[in-house]
Amino acid sequence: MASIGLFEASISLFCFLIFYYFFIKKNCGYLLIKKTLQSYAWNWPVLGMLPALFVWHNGIDDIIWFIEKKNLTFLFKGPWFTRMDALITVDPANIHHIFSSNFSNYIKGSDFNEIFDVFGDAIFNTDSELWKNQRMTCFSLFSIAIQRKGQSWTCRIEEIRSQGFDHDHSNGESEDLLTSHIKLDTSKYELLKPNDDKFLRDTILTFIAAGRDTISTALTWFFGLLLKHPYVEAKIHQEINTNLPKSRSSQERPWSAIDRKAYLNKLVYLHGALCEAMRLYPPVPFQRKSPIKSDVLPSGHKVDANSIIIIPIYVLGRMRSVWGDDTLEFKPERWISETGGLRHEPSFKFLAFNSGPRTCPGKHLAMTSMKAIIVEILQHYDVKLIEGQKIEPKPRLVLQMNHGLRVTLTKKYSS
Numbered sequence: 001m002a003s004i005g006l007f008e009a010s011i012s013l014f015c016f017l018i019f020y021y022f023f024i025k026k027n028c029g030y031l032l033i034k035k036t037l038q039s040y041a042w043n044w045p046v047l048g049m050l051p052a053l054f055v056w057h058n059g060i061d062d063i064i065w066f067i068e069k070k071n072l073t074f075l076f077k078g079p080w081f082t083r084m085d086a087l088i089t090v091d092p093a094n095i096h097h098i099f100s101s102n103f104s105n106y107i108k109g110s111d112f113n114e115i116f117d118v119f120g121d122a123i124f125n126t127d128s129e130l131w132k133n134q135r136m137t138c139f140s141l142f143s144i145a146i147q148r149k150g151q152s153w154t155c156r157i158e159e160i161r162s163q164g165f166d167h168d169h170s171n172g173e174s175e176d177l178l179t180s181h182i183k184l185d186t187s188k189y190e191l192l193k194p195n196d197d198k199f200l201r202d203t204i205l206t207f208i209a210a211g212r213d214t215i216s217t218a219l220t221w222f223f224g225l226l227l228k229h230p231y232v233e234a235k236i237h238q239e240i241n242t243n244l245p246k247s248r249s250s251q252e253r254p255w256s257a258i259d260r261k262a263y264l265n266k267l268v269y270l271h272g273a274l275c276e277a278m279r280l281y282p283p284v285p286f287q288r289k290s291p292i293k294s295d296v297l298p299s300g301h302k303v304d305a306n307s308i309i310i311i312p313i314y315v316l317g318r319m320r321s322v323w324g325d326d327t328l329e330f331k332p333e334r335w336i337s338e339t340g341g342l343r344h345e346p347s348f349k350f351l352a353f354n355s356g357p358r359t360c361p362g363k364h365l366a367m368t369s370m371k372a373i374i375v376e377i378l379q380h381y382d383v384k385l386i387e388g389q390k391i392e393p394k395p396r397l398v399l400q401m402n403h404g405l406r407v408t409l410t411k412k413y414s415s
């Protein structure tokens, strides 16, 4: 059955290419055919809308243009023999409906679980009760992790199990996430398995993937944008210097965690610049959901049970109707209110940290860590972009730069 489908698809693709090159392209001209196919993204027999991808030569830019034209939502029809049909939406009203107001009807689904089976049954990959148990532990453990500084997640499972761990935290020390998971109270979280090495491995792998690649990607894009916008860099330097406590500038005493947090909280413009970088280059560039029961979205589109909904967050940050005509510009001012504070943007519009009950639990830790890293770098180094490099995204699960970011770092000896 599958081989017949493939054969028919090959014939159709072949016919389409003949038709495209020898009839339409020759007679109608390239621009006309491109415009026509973009406008209608024809649903071809057998092939669905797959041929449209051939004429979307500008890749993601064409897709962005097309989704805006379609009022932020459209149904992509894949070839009939595949399960590629998907509703693509970046409509904030739909996002709010899917991620928050009708959250219980929209799950990640079994396909997602299969694709990311490397994470096993850890929080990132689960739905329903198991997810709820993990989410609850996440929040209680997170406050512990935030306090802990500099402890690496080495594989100390056996060490902790046989020798126990320092339960006495009266000295202010707290334990790391691995230890906390090993010691989970199973009467409270009955679906979790702290005695199972696989559960611990999946959990720690998830936290490393969730926290490490996202932060490094966000910082790379931030510096890529910053170094191309000298006026933003100058404003951030000014903000850092104006707010730096006197004791810190003269290196009289080390930072306490409280000093550091209070200081970082004052860096409003830097906060806005980081959000702006993640609006344009969200480290997690898309979300995928599947309805348990059929439903109608606020945009009026009907979704069947088990169908696929894709939310391309990268595209959402580029929609004129959502962010305005200057949407493609890097403008930290967008995030600053008239009184100089931070302007709140709802998470169903700024989806970099997800929205609703599945909002990233590491959001505040991530923002604080990134701000601290940026301040340290900018205070101690002159950072310059190496000219002539191509800066472009590599569309993956995490939106890294295709060739990395090449910069020179020169130590500032005066600091």
Ligand code: HEM
Residues within 6 Å of the ligand: 123, 124, 125, 135, 138, 206, 207, 210, 211, 212, 214, 215, 218, 282, 283, 284, 287, 351, 352, 353, 354, 357, 358, 359, 360, 361, 362, 363, 365, 366
């Ligand atoms: C710039 C940094 C970060 C960004 C942009 C980010 C973004 C996200 C996004 C979009 C999701 C939803 C993923 C999905 O459901 O498919 C998520 C979930 C998650 N993030 Fe983050 N994250 C960041 C940093 C962190 C950090 C530092 C941690 C912890 C160490 C963390 C832990 C998690 C966890 C555990 C989940 C799963 C939550 C759940 O499914 O309920 N993240 N994050």
